[in-house]
Amino acid sequence: MKHRTIAIVFCGGCNPRIDRGKIASEIRTLLQADGYQVEINTIAVDYIIYLSGCSANCALKYTCSKAPAAVVAAATVDAVVVEKRELVSEVVAKVRDFYEQLEKRVSE
Numbered sequence: 365m366k367h368r369t370i371a372i373v374f375c376g377g378c379n380p381r382i383d384r385g386k387i388a389s390e391i392r393t394l395l396q397a398d399g400y401q402v403e404i405n406t407i408a409v410d411y412i413i414y415l416s417g418c419s420a421n422c423a424l425k426y427t428c429s430k431a432p433a434a435v436v437a438a439a440t441v442d443a444v445v446v447e448k449r450e451l452v453s454e455v456v457a458k459v460r461d462f463y464e465q466l467e468k469r470v471s472e
Contacts, residue, residue, distance in 0.1 A: 368463060369401045371409040373423050380417030381438040382448060388415055390452045395459060407431065411462060413455055434458040 372388045391413060392402045403409055407429035414423040414435045421437040434455050435442050441454045 367410065368399065369403065369409040370395055370411050370413065370459060371403045371406050372413045372415055373405055373407065373427060375414075375416040375418075375420075375422035377417055378422075379420070381419075382417055382436075382451065384415050384417050387436070387451055387455075391455055394452070394456050398460070400459070411459060413459070432462055 372391065374384060377384060395402050407427060409431060412429055412431050412433040414433055416423040416437040419438050421435065424435050436451060436455060439446055439448050441451065446454050
């Protein structure tokens with residue numbers, strides 16, 4: 365697959381329970397190493413990572429995109445509790461899995 369554009373969309377950061385900047389930086393570094401283009405705070409992409417510092421999940425709450433996504437809200441990914449140290453690897457695995465499944469469908 366040629367075009368793999370990801371966005372990391374942040375909440376406002378009023379009540380952070382996680383270090384959103386550090387998590388975003390680590391996710392971006394890993395995905396860029398895999399050839400993904402990673403944008404910040406845009407929804408004109410193929411896949412979105414919503415990164416909210418707390419369970420209010422404002423990064424997703426105030427967005428109108430219908431793009432496929434992974435949702436981080438404090439120490440959860442897609443509403444499943446994850447150890448804080450595993451947040452980055454969990455999100456990166458979800459992105460990779462999404463594109464692997466998409467490539468399989470396209471090749472069938």
